[in-house]
Structure formats: C-alpha cells, structure tokens
Amino acid sequence: MKVLSKAKLETALNKLNQGAEVFLPMQKAQESGFYSWKLFQQGQDELMLDALNVYLPPKHVVLPQTERMYSIKLEGQDMKIEQTFEDASPRVIFGARPCDIKAILCMDEVFLTRGYEDSFYKCRREAITIVANACYQPGPACFCNAMEVNPVEPAGADIIIRDAGEAYVWETKTPKGEALTSQIAEFLEEKSLALPVAQPFIQDVKYEGTAEKLKKMFADHIWAKLGEACHNCGICTYVCPSCYCFDIQVKMWGDEGYRFRCWDSCMYEEYSREAGGGNPRGDGIERFRNRFLHKLEFFKERYGTPLCTGCGRCIVACPAGINIVKIIDEIKEAELHA
Amino acid sequence: MKDISNKIRDIAVKLFQEKKIDIFIGWEKGALEFQTRPLIARNEADAAKLVFDEYAIHNLATLLLKFRDGGEKIGIVAKGCDSRSMVRLLEDRQFQRERLYIIGVGCPGMKDPLQAMAKHTGLKKINADGNGVAAKCLDCVQPNPVIYDELLGSQQAPQQSGERFARVAALEKMSADERYRFFEETLSKCIRCYACRQVCPACNCRTCIFDEMKPQWVGRENSTTDNMMYHLVKASHMAGRCVECGECERACPVDIPLMLLNQKLIKDVNAFFGPYEAGMSYIEGAKPPLSSYAEKDPDDFI
Amino acid sequence: MHKCECEQPLVPVIVEVVDIKDETPDIKSFFVKNPGGQGLPFNVAPGQCAMVSYLPVGESMISCTWQEEQEYLQFAIKRVGLMTDELHQIEVGQKIGLRGPYGNGFPVEACKGKDMLFIAGGIGLAPLRSFIKYCFKHREDYGKIKIIYGSRSYADLCFKEELFELWPQQKNTEVFVTIDSAEEVWKGHVGFVPSYLEELNPSPNGVVAVTCGPPIMIKFVLGSLEKMGYTDEQVITTLEMRMKCGIGKCGRCNIGSEYICLDGPVFYLSQLRDLPQEW
Structure with a gap:
C-alpha cells in the first residue's frame, strides 16, 4: 500500500x-477550523489532522x-452587468472527515441537480479535490453512522487517508x-502498515424511520416543548457542515457595485419575512421546527438522504443545550396524536 | 448544590400546587454530564427535572422575553447576573415585577458547558483558566442576586481574576492605529451568526436595527466594514445596559472578546454619567443614564 | 420541471422597459423587451414567474401577467417593499434585470375542454390574467368562462378595461366584480370575494376553479369551493413566499419538501393537502 509518512506531511503540503x-x-489561537495552509503559522498554529474534527466545517x-x-x-437609465465572478481556482480540502x-455531497445535490446548475457553485466545486480522513475513533457527540455516512469508507472522496500511526x-x-x-508521488512510499481498528460509536442513534414518522408530526405539540429553550440564534446553522441556505444582496457605491450571496439562517425572523411584512414562520418555534424537519425529513424526501450528517457540532455549540440526538430520540418515542 | 437543587424543586412544585405560577424557568440535566440546560417547566412533573449545578451558566432572564407579551406568572431562578438582567428588564418595562417569583441563588462561579463540550469532543483545544471556572465568571462583580422573593444558599464572593478593567486599560494604552488593527483582526473572525445578540438579555428591542431592511443599516456581507459596523453599533447599544453576564462572549463560536467592548463602555458610562452600574438594584421608576433625558443635559457635542 | 437553458441561472439578462401603465394607485404594469426593441429574452408560459431586478436595490419574484407573442412581457407589480418602491419610480427606457422563466405555470393542457372559474382578489388577478388571456386566445379549447374578481375599492381594481369591456364581450364569458365596501361611484356588487362566490354558487360540474389573492382570501375561497362541492382535484391555486434564488437552491420558500419557486407556484389543492399546513 501507498503511505505518506507523517514526517513528510508538511513538505508534501508545501x-x-x-x-x-x-x-x-487546524487550531488557530482559540479557533479550530479549515484554514488555508498559506495561513499556517509555525510554532503558533497546530495541525488538527489527528484530532477527531474541528469546530468549523470546510463548508466555506x-x-x-x-x-x-x-x-x-x-x-x-442604462444598467450593465460588467463581470461575473465564477471562481474555478484549484483548491484542496485535505483531511476532511466523512x-x-x-x-458537501448533500450540497452537490442542492446546487447541481433538480433542473438548474448553480454556475458559481459548479465552477468552484469542480476545481476542488477532497482528501478524506477516514474515522476509526468516533467522538462522544458523533453519530454519522446513523445518518447514512460510512466513517471508514467515505463516499465522495477523491483520496482517502487512514491514520496508521507513523504514516497515513x-x-x-x-x-x-x-x-x-x-x-x-515523490513523498509517497510503498509500505505495509496495519490499519486502525474501527471503534464502536459512543452514542447509539436510531434515525431510521424518523423521516416517515415526522411526516405525521408537523402539527404536533412536541415542537413547542423541544424548541422552547432555543434562542433562534443561528449558531447551529453556521457551524453545520450542510446548512447551505443563502441570501442574495447588493452593495453599491454610487453608480457601481456588486451583487453577492452570503450565508443566511432559517433561524432568523428576516429569513422568510415577505416584502409586505407577512411571515409564514414568524414564530421562533416555527423556525425551529422547519430547521429540524429540513434536516431530518424534508431533505430526505426530496433528495433521499438526511441533511444531518451526524458530526455533532450543533450539540457542542448550542448555547441553550439543544441536542439533535435527543430530538431524534424524543421523536421516535413520541406518541402520535391523530 | 444538591441541596439547592432540591430546594428549587420543592419551591417550584409548591408554587405550581398553590397555583401561584404558570411557568417555572430553571435548569435541567442534558444528555451529557456537563450539558445542563435551561428548562421551562409548565407543571409539577416538569419541575421534578429541575437542577442547579456547576454548569447552570445560562442567563435565564433572556428566556423571559419569550413571555413578555403574555400574562403568565413565572417562577425563575436567578444568580447574580440573571438578577441584574431582570432588574434591567423591569427598568425597561419589558416585564412586570408582579409577574415574577424570583428565587435568588448566590453563585460560586460556573463552569462553561460549551467549553466542556468542545474539550470533551476534541473539536477545539481549550486553554481553560484556573479551576475550570468559565472565563466570563472571572470578571464577575456581583455573584449574589440583587432582586429576589426568596434566597437560597450562602452569599458568595466574586471570582475576580484581577484588576477589573485590566483588559480595557490595555486597549486604551494602544495607539489609534494599533487599536484599529486589533479590532480589524479580531472582528474579521466574526461569522455574523448574531448569536451574541440572541443570547443577550439587554437586546430586547422588538425589531433589531440589524434586521431592518428599509433602510438596511448594516450590510449582510462578511467584510471588515460590515463586521465593524455590526459590533460597534451593538456595543454602543449596550452602554448602560450591559450587566456583564458575559453570555455574548460565551456563545460566540469564534471567540471574539465581546466583553472587552462592553467593559469599555461600562467604564466610560460610569466615568461620564456615574457612578453607575447597570441593574445593581431595582428602584421602581429608576432609569439608567442613557435612558433618561433632562433639559440641562450637556449637549455641546451635538 | 424545466432544464436550465442558460449557463448562469443566477445572473439576470438586461431588458428595457418599453411602457409603463398605471393600473391602480399602487400597481403599475411594466412592459419589457430586449434592449433596442427586438424580441424577448425568453418565453414565459401562463402562471410562470421571473425575477425582476432593479439592479442596485434587489430582485423580486413576479408572476408574468402576459406575454404578447415576441412583442413584450408584462409584469403588473404592486408597490409593497424595497425593490418595488424603487421600480415604481422608474420611467420608460429604463433598463432592468430579468431572469427566468421560473416555476411550473398553470396546467393549461390538462384544463382543455373544461369550464373555467377564475377567482381573484387584488393583485392576485395578475397571475390569473395570463391563464385567462390564454383561454381567450385559444377560446375553442375551453368551455364557459366565469371570472370573479374583487378588490378593496373601485380604484384598486386592476385591468379595468379588460374587466368591464373586453372580457365580458368574449364568447360564453361572464365577469363578476365586487369591492369590499360601498362607494358612490360603484354601482356593482359590494362584499368580499368568498361570500360573492357563494352567492353566485357556480356549479362544480365539469369546472376547474383557479384562485389567487391574499392568503386570507384564498383560505376562505378554498373553504367555499369545498362547501359548493368542488373536489380537491378541481381546484388550483398559486402560492407565494419570500424568494431569493428562484431555482430551488436558497432554501427559504419551502413548504415541506417542495419549493414554491421550482415545484410551484401553481398547485392543485390535492397536492397542497399532502404538504404541511404552512401555506
């Protein structure tokens, strides 16, 4: 088998x-996330390839x-569109977890299928190579196995690396x-190393059947209970690797400017507020419900797979302690009211 | 703390039984050991889940805003910072005193469940200070409730880690250029998730300036300009209102030192309009300096 | 669902506003075509929408109220928010952005051979008008046509010339107009659309009902139709929600797993019954 010795990793990255x-x-000061190798500061920053995962996903x-x-x-009276900014410069996501x-595969479905291909996404995406870091040691908030992810044989990777101690x-x-x-190629060696042994998941999450059950639970009282402590703050959507909702806005200086898109969050009241002031999801609980239904039911209905990938970040980040695993449990346990 | 948990539970149950409250806001145990989380109890069965432990860090006063338009009577637990926030909500007439039954608890300083989670899951390396007490509690000036109907536990001494405005002093010592660079760098990390606003008990405007679209005061772009605009406008709205509960800084997913800005304004409001500390005691009709107006107010800066 | 025809679905083409017509105090019709006056950037089927953008301000999803051959696309736009406010200030000759066509449009083929009942309120007539005019253009394909339309006041009635002169002259066609409260100038019916509908009580036999208007009107009209014996397969409505991308990507216009911009905006009531009751 081909291996990349950890001692040669940095030269290979260069x-x-x-x-x-x-x-x-990598960890930069107190933050951890996917940052450009160009920004890596020797002695200050720390590569986190061997850690379970980082706080901010590679979504950006x-x-x-x-x-x-x-x-x-x-x-x-004339208006011109001078230039469009599709960006096809080559990028590598190195060491992303399954x-x-x-x-990213979920986002591919959204942006590249169902009638329209989003040109901005497509250009960028086609120029991205993904090096996956297979997972053998699930963390305490992990539950990807329950969300149709194979942690040791990840789909969608162009290359898979596996941590075998001294080398990948x-x-x-x-x-x-x-x-x-x-x-x-010059840094890769031919060597036979023992692969790590996959450890059992700490949490046992039973997602199966949740989407089907949720179809009957839109009007259920359970949402008021589940979402009561939610501040509708939006952290869950920003740290989520698969939350892709965006807004399109414009910035002008006099006669010149540009239109841009930026992340948006379904947790915000403004997200679905209509021009006339009406809002079909004006209440915080309605937005909470929409988010979890999107993750666990709607996306599955539309694209055949859930939009939650079991990374556990929202569980860690929620300032109100809302836990999607607990929500799945409670949905599974809930009695259906006719 | 077990003892306090039991007492809170007993009081809540009794209040429900006597029909003195419709809702009780406290904490419950989450799925993981350090995942204590806010609980909105609506009956005795819910109340049985109430706990108070070293991770009961959330400022519960923010949750009161969910009920500000209702008539529910609410029992609620208050540490020092929660109680100061409640005073501020009362001063801002966002709530009526008679709707609240406040159970005050002296706070020994809390541990941060977010940091514990991040550390536990390995998503972030945390350089926690001292004995695991949350960063925000190390700047505490008032751990004891300032408003309550019933008081539990013993009075606590603040967990001050050092000089109160030491971080502000360091900031003031910088040259204007250095300070600009500092903020440019710090605020460039902001992902504009607005969590700092959502968890803030002082952010009680019904329509936030940042949600206004007509006109749109602050752009949605994640850029230095818009990020600075967001943070500076938010911070100035906090002047005279921030009770130093530190929830904004705790919730921030990218560790922006939000309390640094807030503390600068606390120091300035005290210097220019003081002596003043927001929400330290509830006097009916009292207004914080920036919420009142008198004809003799100096206005030569306008 | 249609295939993407252009390579940059989020980038508008520039069109020229060749005429503007005041329909009511807060509704104007904008007639657009390619700059320089030759042809249209794309064809829009009845019920489909397009993103109209006043570039320096924003974009709004607007249903196309009529495509006249290759002559013009007409959008009747009510002044309700940021973008539409600005749009109401522009003059003929202004260039604006346009992208589309979006959405499924009305099932004009499936409705052939049926009697048509159109029920609209306020600006809700704008989308239905594309279907109504299509029926008149292919008059022999459709049976009797009844149009019930209401607005707050006489001044707020859209497309008055068609309502009072052109449409009633069409073969086998009846037009019923009502306003919410009495006015001196108004000699016609007074009352809300749903109650007028019940008063007229059109038989459901062989009829397809198509309705659009304010959400509250739609809600009551659907109730009335049900009472009058219309089945869910006989009732068509169009929905709207806030939209940004128009192509089913940006997330916000979902009802359950359907996106109004892409899977709608036209739905049979039988389809809506299957979705979460968020509309």
Whole structure:
C-alpha cells in the first residue's frame, strides 16, 4: 500500500500548495477550523489532522460565507452587468472527515441537480479535490453512522487517508485524486502498515424511520416543548457542515457595485419575512421546527438522504443545550396524536 | 448544590400546587454530564427535572422575553447576573415585577458547558483558566442576586481574576492605529451568526436595527466594514445596559472578546454619567443614564 | 420541471422597459423587451414567474401577467417593499434585470375542454390574467368562462378595461366584480370575494376553479369551493413566499419538501393537502 509518512506531511503540503490552495483542519489561537495552509503559522498554529474534527466545517471552501456574483454599473437609465465572478481556482480540502464530506455531497445535490446548475457553485466545486480522513475513533457527540455516512469508507472522496500511526495510508479513488497523488508521488512510499481498528460509536442513534414518522408530526405539540429553550440564534446553522441556505444582496457605491450571496439562517425572523411584512414562520418555534424537519425529513424526501450528517457540532455549540440526538430520540418515542 | 437543587424543586412544585405560577424557568440535566440546560417547566412533573449545578451558566432572564407579551406568572431562578438582567428588564418595562417569583441563588462561579463540550469532543483545544471556572465568571462583580422573593444558599464572593478593567486599560494604552488593527483582526473572525445578540438579555428591542431592511443599516456581507459596523453599533447599544453576564462572549463560536467592548463602555458610562452600574438594584421608576433625558443635559457635542 | 437553458441561472439578462401603465394607485404594469426593441429574452408560459431586478436595490419574484407573442412581457407589480418602491419610480427606457422563466405555470393542457372559474382578489388577478388571456386566445379549447374578481375599492381594481369591456364581450364569458365596501361611484356588487362566490354558487360540474389573492382570501375561497362541492382535484391555486434564488437552491420558500419557486407556484389543492399546513 501507498503511505505518506507523517514526517513528510508538511513538505508534501508545501508541494500541493504550489498548485492549489490547500485547506486543512487546524487550531488557530482559540479557533479550530479549515484554514488555508498559506495561513499556517509555525510554532503558533497546530495541525488538527489527528484530532477527531474541528469546530468549523470546510463548508466555506465550497460555499464561501460571502461570494461575489457579478458587478453592476449604472449609466443614466442604462444598467450593465460588467463581470461575473465564477471562481474555478484549484483548491484542496485535505483531511476532511466523512461527515463533512457527506455534507458537501448533500450540497452537490442542492446546487447541481433538480433542473438548474448553480454556475458559481459548479465552477468552484469542480476545481476542488477532497482528501478524506477516514474515522476509526468516533467522538462522544458523533453519530454519522446513523445518518447514512460510512466513517471508514467515505463516499465522495477523491483520496482517502487512514491514520496508521507513523504514516497515513494513501488510497486514490478518482481521476481527480490521481492527479493530486501524482503531484506528491515523490513523498509517497510503498509500505505495509496495519490499519486502525474501527471503534464502536459512543452514542447509539436510531434515525431510521424518523423521516416517515415526522411526516405525521408537523402539527404536533412536541415542537413547542423541544424548541422552547432555543434562542433562534443561528449558531447551529453556521457551524453545520450542510446548512447551505443563502441570501442574495447588493452593495453599491454610487453608480457601481456588486451583487453577492452570503450565508443566511432559517433561524432568523428576516429569513422568510415577505416584502409586505407577512411571515409564514414568524414564530421562533416555527423556525425551529422547519430547521429540524429540513434536516431530518424534508431533505430526505426530496433528495433521499438526511441533511444531518451526524458530526455533532450543533450539540457542542448550542448555547441553550439543544441536542439533535435527543430530538431524534424524543421523536421516535413520541406518541402520535391523530 | 444538591441541596439547592432540591430546594428549587420543592419551591417550584409548591408554587405550581398553590397555583401561584404558570411557568417555572430553571435548569435541567442534558444528555451529557456537563450539558445542563435551561428548562421551562409548565407543571409539577416538569419541575421534578429541575437542577442547579456547576454548569447552570445560562442567563435565564433572556428566556423571559419569550413571555413578555403574555400574562403568565413565572417562577425563575436567578444568580447574580440573571438578577441584574431582570432588574434591567423591569427598568425597561419589558416585564412586570408582579409577574415574577424570583428565587435568588448566590453563585460560586460556573463552569462553561460549551467549553466542556468542545474539550470533551476534541473539536477545539481549550486553554481553560484556573479551576475550570468559565472565563466570563472571572470578571464577575456581583455573584449574589440583587432582586429576589426568596434566597437560597450562602452569599458568595466574586471570582475576580484581577484588576477589573485590566483588559480595557490595555486597549486604551494602544495607539489609534494599533487599536484599529486589533479590532480589524479580531472582528474579521466574526461569522455574523448574531448569536451574541440572541443570547443577550439587554437586546430586547422588538425589531433589531440589524434586521431592518428599509433602510438596511448594516450590510449582510462578511467584510471588515460590515463586521465593524455590526459590533460597534451593538456595543454602543449596550452602554448602560450591559450587566456583564458575559453570555455574548460565551456563545460566540469564534471567540471574539465581546466583553472587552462592553467593559469599555461600562467604564466610560460610569466615568461620564456615574457612578453607575447597570441593574445593581431595582428602584421602581429608576432609569439608567442613557435612558433618561433632562433639559440641562450637556449637549455641546451635538 | 424545466432544464436550465442558460449557463448562469443566477445572473439576470438586461431588458428595457418599453411602457409603463398605471393600473391602480399602487400597481403599475411594466412592459419589457430586449434592449433596442427586438424580441424577448425568453418565453414565459401562463402562471410562470421571473425575477425582476432593479439592479442596485434587489430582485423580486413576479408572476408574468402576459406575454404578447415576441412583442413584450408584462409584469403588473404592486408597490409593497424595497425593490418595488424603487421600480415604481422608474420611467420608460429604463433598463432592468430579468431572469427566468421560473416555476411550473398553470396546467393549461390538462384544463382543455373544461369550464373555467377564475377567482381573484387584488393583485392576485395578475397571475390569473395570463391563464385567462390564454383561454381567450385559444377560446375553442375551453368551455364557459366565469371570472370573479374583487378588490378593496373601485380604484384598486386592476385591468379595468379588460374587466368591464373586453372580457365580458368574449364568447360564453361572464365577469363578476365586487369591492369590499360601498362607494358612490360603484354601482356593482359590494362584499368580499368568498361570500360573492357563494352567492353566485357556480356549479362544480365539469369546472376547474383557479384562485389567487391574499392568503386570507384564498383560505376562505378554498373553504367555499369545498362547501359548493368542488373536489380537491378541481381546484388550483398559486402560492407565494419570500424568494431569493428562484431555482430551488436558497432554501427559504419551502413548504415541506417542495419549493414554491421550482415545484410551484401553481398547485392543485390535492397536492397542497399532502404538504404541511404552512401555506
């Protein structure tokens, strides 16, 4: 098998960095997330490839928080779209966990299927190579196995690396992966290493059947109870690897400006507020319900898989202690009222 | 703390039995050991779940805003910071005193469930200070409830880690350029999730300026300009209102030192309009300095 | 569901406003075509929508009230928010952005051979008008046509010339107009649309009812139709919600797992019954 020795990792990254921007899990001061290798500061920052995962997902690499779409110019009654900003520069997501990759696959469904291909997403996405870091040691908030993710054989990866102690076992899966592998072929060695043994999940989550049951629970009283402590703060949507909702806005200076899209959150009142002032989800509980139904039911109905990938970040980040695993449990246990 | 938990439970049950309250707001145990979380109890059975432990860090006063338009009578537990927030809500006429039955608890300083979770799950390396007490509690000036109907536990001494405005002093010492660079760097991390606003008991405006679309005061773009605009406008709205509960800084997913800005304003409000500390005691009709107006107010800066 | 025809579905094309007509004090019709006056950027079927954008301000999803061959696209737009406020200030010759066409449109084929009952309130006539005019254009394909329309006041009635002159002259067509409260200038019916509908009590035999208007009107009209014996398969309505992308990506216009911009805006009542009651 091919392996990349951990001692050679940084040199390999430097090499990759010449042809593409490489995003890796790292800790910078108090934050942890996927940052560009260019921003890595020796001695201060810490690579987190061997940690379970990082706090902020690699979502921004495929869907930047703010993305310019096109520039606008006004001349009297004339309006022009001067330039569009599809960005196809090569990027590598290195060491993403299977849950985060599944989230990207979910976004692929949204942005690339059902009649329309989003050109901004498509250009960016096609230029991204994904190196997955297979998971053998689930953390206490992990439940990807329950959400249709295979932690040791992740779908959607161009390359899969497996932590074998001194080195990563390197498995190329796609032509895109081949191209990347060939760039750093000089650092790969042929060696036989024992693969890690997959450890059992700490939480036992039974998602199966939840979507079907939820179909009957839209009007159930359970939502008021489940969402009562929710502040509708939106952290869950921002740290979520798969929450993709966006807003389109404009910025103008006099006669020039640009339109951009930016992340939005279904937790905000303004999200679904209509021009006339009406809002079908004006109440915080209604927004809470929509989010969990989207994650656990609606997405599954539309695209065949849940939009939650079991990464556990929202469980960790929620300032009110709302726990999606508990919500799944309570839904499963709830008695249906006719 | 077991003892306090039991007492809170007994009081809540009794209040429900005597029909003195419709709702009781306290904490319950979450799925994980350090996941204590707010509980809105509506009956005796719910009340049996109430706990008070070292992770009961949330400011419960914010939850009162969910009920401000109703008539429900509410029992609620208050640590020092929760109680100061309640005073502020009463002063701002967001709530009526007679709707509340406040159970005060002296607070020994809490541990931060978010930090514990992050550390436990390995998603973030946390450099926790001291004995695991949450960062926000190390700046506490009033751990004891300032308004209550019943008081539990013993009075506590504040967990001050050092000079109160030490962080502010360091900021003031910077040159304007240095300060600009500091804020530019710090605020560039902001992901504009607005969690700091949502968990803030002082953010009780019915329509927030940041949600206004007509005109749109602050752009939605994640850029230095819009991020600064958001934080500076938010901070100035906190002047004279912030009770230093630190929930904003605790909730922030990217560790922006929000309390630094708030403390600067606390210090300035005290210096210019003081002596003043927000929400330290409830006197009916009292108004904080920036909520009152008199003709003789100096106005030469306008 | 249609295939993407352009490569950048989120980027508008520029069109020119060639005429503007005041319909009511707060509704104007905008007639647009390609800049320079030749042809249209795309064809819009009855009931479909387009994102109309006054570029420096914003975009709004607006149903196209009529496409006249390759002559113009007409949008009747009510002034309700930021973008529409600005749009109401513009003059003929202004360039604006347009992208589309979006949504499923009315089932004009499936309705062939049926009697048609159109029920609209306020600006809700704008989307129905595309279907109504389509029926007149293909008059022999449809049976009797009844149009019930109401607004707050006489001034607020849209498309007055068609309502009072052109449409009633069409073969086998009846137009019933009502306003919410009595006015001196108004000699016609006074009352809300749903109660007028019940008064007229059109038989459901062989009829398809199509309704659009304020949500509260739709709710009551649906109730009335049910009472009058219309089945869920005989009733069609259009929904609206806040939209940003128009192509089923941005997330906000969902009802259950359906997106109004893409899977709607036109739904049979039987389809809506299957969705969460959030409409």
